Amino acid sequence: MALLITARYLREGIPFNLGWWGFTFPLGVYALTTLKLASLLGLGFFSLFGCLLVAMLVVLWLIVGWRTVSGAWHGELFVSPCIAGLAK
Helix, strand or coil, X not given: CXXXXXXXXXXXXXXXXXXXXXXXXHHHHHHHHHHHHHHHHCCHHHHHHHXXXXXXXXXXXXXXXXXXXXXXXXXXXXXXXXXXXXXX
């Protein structure tokens, strides 16, 4: 069932909403923890992996930030589908 749902969203895309900002927090914590682990253990692998995670986090921030500003500018960000029909 999870594979079918994942395949559907990969095919159709995930609709943007403010909940996308929730993807940034776990990745940021994971990146910071990986870099801290690298400094404590002195292992280059964790340092490299932590830097890769930070780069991914920056890309994610840019994407979500751009989509947030774009959605707010076009008036699509604060649309509530459950009450959209009530205005008519």
